Amino acid sequence: MSGLVLPVAVLAALACVPLLSPPDYFMHLLVTGLLTALAGTGWALMGRYRLVSFGHGAFLGIGAYVMGLLWNYYGISPWLGVPIGVAAAVGAGLLLGYPCFQLRVVGHYFALVTLAAGEIVRILIVALRDVTGGSLGMTPHQAPPGGAFAAMQFDKAGFWWVALAAWALGLLAWRVLDRSMTSKALAAIAEDEDAAASIGIRVTREKLKLTMLSVALAALAGALTGQYRMYLNPESLAGLGISLQIVFVAIAGGMYSPIGPTIGALITIGLEESLRVAFGTQFTGAAAFVYGILLVLFMIFLPRGIAGLLERRAAARPGRRLAGAEGTVPAVQPPG
Amino acid sequence: MSGVGTLELSGIHAGYGDFQALFGVDLRVEPGEAVGVVGPNGAGKTTLLRVISGLIRASAGTLRFGGADLAAVPAHELPVLGIAHVPENRRLFPQLTVEENLKVGAYIKSARARFQERRDHVFELFPRLKQRRHQLAGTMSGGEQQMCAIGRALMSGPRILLLDEPSAGLAPLVVQQVFDLVRRIRQEGLTVLIVEQNVAQVLRVVDRAYVLETGRVAAEGASAALAADPAIRRSYLGGALSAWIPSCWRPC
Amino acid sequence: MDPFLLEAVLNGVLLGGVFALPVLGLNLVFGVVDVIWLCYAELVMVGMYIVWFLHTQAGWPLALAFATCLPAIAVLGLLLHLLVVRPLLAAPPINQVLATGGVLFVLQGAATLVFSTDFRSLGVEMPPIELGEVFVSGTKLAAFVAALLGAAVLWAFLKFTYVGTAIRAIARDREVMPLMGVDPHRIYLIASAAGGALAGLAACLLVVQLDVHPFVGLSFGPITFMICVMGGLGNMLGGFLAAFLMGLIVSVGGFYGDTDMSYVVAFLFFILVMFIRPQGLFTR
Numbered sequence A: 001m002s003g004l005v006l007p008v009a010v011l012a013a014l015a016c017v018p019l020l021s022p023p024d025y026f027m028h029l030l031v032t033g034l035l036t037a038l039a040g041t042g043w044a045l046m047g048r049y050r051l052v053s054f055g056h057g058a059f060l061g062i063g064a065y066v067m068g069l070l071w072n073y074y075g076i077s078p079w080l081g082v083p084i085g086v087a088a089a090v091g092a093g094l095l096l097g098y099p100c101f102q103l104r105v106v107g108h109y110f111a112l113v114t115l116a117a118g119e120i121v122r123i124l125i126v127a128l129r130d131v132t133g134g135s136l137g138m139t140p141h142q143a144p145p146g147g148a149f150a151a152m153q154f155d156k157a158g159f160w161w162v163a164l165a166a167w168a169l170g171l172l173a174w175r176v177l178d179r180s181m182t183s184k185a186l187a188a189i190a191e192d193e194d195a196a197a198s199i200g201i202r203v204t205r206e207k208l209k210l211t212m213l214s215v216a217l218a219a220l221a222g223a224l225t226g227q228y229r230m231y232l233n234p235e236s237l238a239g240l241g242i243s244l245q246i247v248f249v250a251i252a253g254g255m256y257s258p259i260g261p262t263i264g265a266l267i268t269i270g271l272e273e274s275l276r277v278a279f280g281t282q283f284t285g286a287a288a289f290v291y292g293i294l295l296v297l298f299m300i301f302l303p304r305g306i307a308g309l310l311e312r313r314a315a316a317r318p319g320r321r322l323a324g325a326e327g328t329v330p331a332v333q334p335p336g
Numbered sequence B: 001m002s003g004v005g006t007l008e009l010s011g012i013h014a015g016y017g018d019f020q021a022l023f024g025v026d027l028r029v030e031p032g033e034a035v036g037v038v039g040p041n042g043a044g045k046t047t048l049l050r051v052i053s054g055l056i057r058a059s060a061g062t063l064r065f066g067g068a069d070l071a072a073v074p075a076h077e078l079p080v081l082g083i084a085h086v087p088e089n090r091r092l093f094p095q096l097t098v099e100e101n102l103k104v105g106a107y108i109k110s111a112r113a114r115f116q117e118r119r120d121h122v123f124e125l126f127p128r129l130k131q132r133r134h135q136l137a138g139t140m141s142g143g144e145q146q147m148c149a150i151g152r153a154l155m156s157g158p159r160i161l162l163l164d165e166p167s168a169g170l171a172p173l174v175v176q177q178v179f180d181l182v183r184r185i186r187q188e189g190l191t192v193l194i195v196e197q198n199v200a201q202v203l204r205v206v207d208r209a210y211v212l213e214t215g216r217v218a219a220e221g222a223s224a225a226l227a228a229d230p231a232i233r234r235s236y237l238g239g240a241l242s243a244w245i246p247s248c249w250r251p252c
Numbered sequence C: 001m002d003p004f005l006l007e008a009v010l011n012g013v014l015l016g017g018v019f020a021l022p023v024l025g026l027n028l029v030f031g032v033v034d035v036i037w038l039c040y041a042e043l044v045m046v047g048m049y050i051v052w053f054l055h056t057q058a059g060w061p062l063a064l065a066f067a068t069c070l071p072a073i074a075v076l077g078l079l080l081h082l083l084v085v086r087p088l089l090a091a092p093p094i095n096q097v098l099a100t101g102g103v104l105f106v107l108q109g110a111a112t113l114v115f116s117t118d119f120r121s122l123g124v125e126m127p128p129i130e131l132g133e134v135f136v137s138g139t140k141l142a143a144f145v146a147a148l149l150g151a152a153v154l155w156a157f158l159k160f161t162y163v164g165t166a167i168r169a170i171a172r173d174r175e176v177m178p179l180m181g182v183d184p185h186r187i188y189l190i191a192s193a194a195g196g197a198l199a200g201l202a203a204c205l206l207v208v209q210l211d212v213h214p215f216v217g218l219s220f221g222p223i224t225f226m227i228c229v230m231g232g233l234g235n236m237l238g239g240f241l242a243a244f245l246m247g248l249i250v251s252v253g254g255f256y257g258d259t260d261m262s263y264v265v266a267f268l269f270f271i272l273v274m275f276i277r278p279q280g281l282f283t284r
Helices: A002-015 A024-047 A056-074 A078-102 A107-127 A156-178 A181-191 A193-198 A203-229 A240-253 A260-301 A305-316 B045-052 B075-081 B098-105 B115-125 B127-131 B142-154 B172-187 B199-205 B223-228 B230-236 B239-244 C003-033 C040-057 C062-088 C093-115 C138-160 C162-170 C184-207 C217-231 C236-256 C259-276
Strands: B007-016 B019-029 B034-038 B060-065 B083-086 B160-164 B191-196 B208-213 B216-222 C129-131 C134-136
Touching: A002 A156, A024 A056, A024 A156, A024 A203, A024 A240, A024 A260, A056 A078, A056 A107, A056 A203, A056 A240, A078 A107, A078 A203, A078 C259, A107 A240, A107 C093, A107 C217, A107 C259, A156 A181, A156 A203, A181 A193, A181 A203, A193 A203, A240 A260, A240 A305, A240 C093, A240 C217, A260 A305, A260 C062, A260 C093, B007 B045, B019 B034, B019 B045, B019 B060, B019 B216, B034 B045, B034 B199, B045 B083, B045 B160, B045 B191, B075 B083, B083 B142, B098 B115, B098 B142, B098 C162, B115 B127, B115 B142, B115 B172, B127 B142, B142 B160, B142 B172, B172 B191, B172 B199, B191 B199, B199 B223, B199 B230, B208 B223, B216 B223, B223 B230, C003 C040, C003 C062, C003 C134, C003 C138, C003 C162, C003 C184, C003 C217, C003 C236, C040 C062, C040 C093, C040 C184, C040 C217, C062 C093, C062 C184, C093 C217, C134 C138, C138 C162, C138 C184, C138 C236, C162 C184, C217 C236, C217 C259, C236 C259
Parallel strands: B034 B191, B034 B208, B083 B160, B160 B191
Antiparallel strands: B007 B019, B007 B060, B208 B216, C129 C134
16 A cells, blocks of 8 residues: 555645646647657557557547537537547557557567558548548537537647646556556567467467557547647657557656656656757657657667666665566567 | 698587587598597587688687688678588578579679589489479478588688588488488598588598597597597497397496 | 549559659668658659759750659668668668658658748640540640659669669569678669669659649658558569559549549558558569
């Protein structure tokens, strides 16, 4: 129980942030940061067990578009639409994951199959432009007067609490997974699938559980991002571009530590904003340029991300070990 | 001092990571000589050849060929110096034809100019290869593949040929053929260093041999003398019978 | 046969020729270096900008712009290998792929900074050619012929030269190569340069058919990877055939439905192939 004191205290402190009435711009960055962190956390859950997905953007998109379409066409509140969107994404994840895992699609092949799936979702959103608005995007209808809460349309502070809850849910999922037998099984699978199967680990089932969890978090992040921005478009919610950005968040922060993707999200957002200030209209190009260079440098010099660096420092300090660090790290690690 | 093509190892230590396979091995092969290295599985025989051809580096000791120190020479430059290595399990390129395998063997600059001449010579030595020159190497029999692997090594015009377990995995009749091949190569005047588990056969082909046990030279001498040594006979030349008796029941 | 369907089939074959070059380049690099260049389509994009800039802005004749593009992208391929891939040769494959994914962002970002996100057109168009009942775009036909020529040159290089033979050998067995006097790192460099040159050639053929913008790579990059894998990674002939198959699916699919949906069909087909024959359609 004592392990819960610190997280709860941190969460409570974070929940009080809006009470300090910070500037809107600052709140905007924080909300975006949390939702980005959530998507990264979802990706890292799979990534750290060597299931590298280049299609996670698709799950953001499914979550967001299902929610948005239900609201715009059927008037179903996002309070219901978000869970439905998440469920739809999980369904899509299962549909893709089951044959993948059953037929042993791994490594490069898994990455490319997910890339194809992600592209399919992006193209479908574009192609169904009569319904989704295509590449021009889609705007959820404004809630009728007095119905803002029922339609999950808040100001920045309100969204901060929603995002915070979702983010905490992601970390909770990580923790629950880490303490389960599933994580041991997955570590064994990541090391040697055949050996794992031979000692009775049900490879497909364990991978599917992980996929469901990972996809659910990504879809939640996508749906909430769409709802927060009140604007959905295929490029920022599906396809290879956004998928790689999620990967960047997880890699830069470190995918072997629960807090890694959050660190990654903060770096990403911080970087993005400073570049926006520095480059003004040239911003889009500069951001991609700098991300790219950082991603290369991280892969070469710091494959375990910033969190990996912190972990190493902590491990080097005598008499103190990072709680849970061992459980989060599978036996197979990139050299770092 | 060593002669033009003398291979000289002294005090060689080597291994893989934390695992050490060789402990101070001394070995010498004079030009024109055929020398065997025999010993049980895991004695370090393959490691020894891999050290000579630069695939792994010795952690201590010196390695010289024709007087030149090989410590700093990268593996891919050793064929230029005249060292050719026929690796364990032949390692042909199965999707390439026989002739293309020979072509890769003639990759080094000095060999390219003499490709046709040497290819014809290899075909003379192994007429079977000439018949199969356009066949994919992977589709040939084990014996033919061994011919091709030796032919590929000859294409670089080596001064010394290193053969790693040429008889491994081949049927008895084919083993006989492979050792005939080795004899024919010897008649060419080529220096040969051959690693084998098939001690009886190899001692008939080579002039001298070293017995390697757990990474150390346990015995060395002329092949006739080794073949007559009672201890060697007991351990390695026990004939068909000892192969049938579990080692714990064998007299020691 | 319906002339419009015939036209779609013909266009599919022409499209396949355009897909074939980047597929061959990717396959070459993967087969030899064992690393997937996730940024391959972006190398092509840079090449397209080079041709566009030299021809429309600097006023060079088109042929000279083409002739500059090829070696320029070959050098870019070399730099990619030396700066990004080489330090990661011993790293897990995923790290290698992600690093080249980083290069994808770098190239997109650089293009955006230099040329902005505007669509740039070369403005070169050859008259359509009438073949019986159907019309074929002259530009596409010329690009197709050039692609086949490029593939033929690559084939001859791999088949008849010492280095080419070594390249085919190294794809099967890397460790044994030094015993043949082959320096693997040198072969990696040659393959990377050749892979880059193929991207450069692909750029020349694409820039006459497509407007160039910083994200143009994303429109044909993913399908290139898929074709590559479908043909069997490292299997040149398989990739070449798969390129035509995908070209046909996209083009004929576009005839029956709309173009977007035909890509969905093509990608679904790819996923299905991965489930049924992950080793590649044309691998024995």
